[in-house]
Amino acid sequence: METKIREYRVIKNLTQAELAEAVGVRRETVVFLEKGKYNPSLKLAHDVAKVLGATIDELFIFDDDE
């Protein structure tokens, strides 16, 4: 899984800590989300998309094989 969370976060001028605080998770959770190494729940994905002003489909990109 790839994510574009980092790109959207930079556009919004947010740090990882600020994004983490906004969605109620630890900063390291945001780190692993950006790397695509953590599969978030639907609620967390929705909260992140809402804060970044994007849709879940825009933020999370799945390979066709998955």
Next chain:
Amino acid sequence: MEMTNEEKSKEKNKENNVEKKDKTGKTDKSEKTSGIFAPKRFSELGANERRYVISAALSAAAMVIVIIAAYVTGAGAGFNLIGLASVILVLTLALIAAKMTGKKAVLLAGSILGLLMIIAGLALTTASGDNFQMMITGGFIMFIICFAGYRKPADRDIQDERSLKIGTWGMAYSWYLTYLVIILAFWLSYFKAVTFTVEMITGILIILMPVSTIIFQKYFASKGDVY
């Protein structure tokens, strides 16, 4: 006097900010400003504070049970046992109080105190010939816990979905590993390859379960997810 639209908007932003602060952090402002010594109802405490209070209560209860058991079994709870139990209880409560404050200065002071206890224990053991193992062990525990608390990031007290998932899976893997070890111990004992005593088995389990839990949790935390 009716509020203007701008004033209404400001009021709404204030409410949203309060809600946001309540929503974003598991530890809200009241927990940090009221301090550990301000009287609070148990239901008003945060999740971490409740854990600390329960730990303190269980530690005190364990000490009382040990002393009662010593009396009941006829072993007697002499000064040594009561003194030892009191020292362990005070040390446990001091550690819990240090962690509850969350203040870096308190945790650093606890780490230094732990180091001083280790050094003093070693020096006294060498000088007097008596065994000050409890002081050394207590100092070691105090140093490890306070230093770990001093080093951890500020948001580590937040329990999010990822930390809860990793914590749960770590414990599940630890349980499974412990079960395999018990099966292995059974067959080793059955075929008389090894003679186990109750103390050996319980000692192995006491160490294996928490250590394996921590190892599995750290592995999943570094990997990012549990699968």
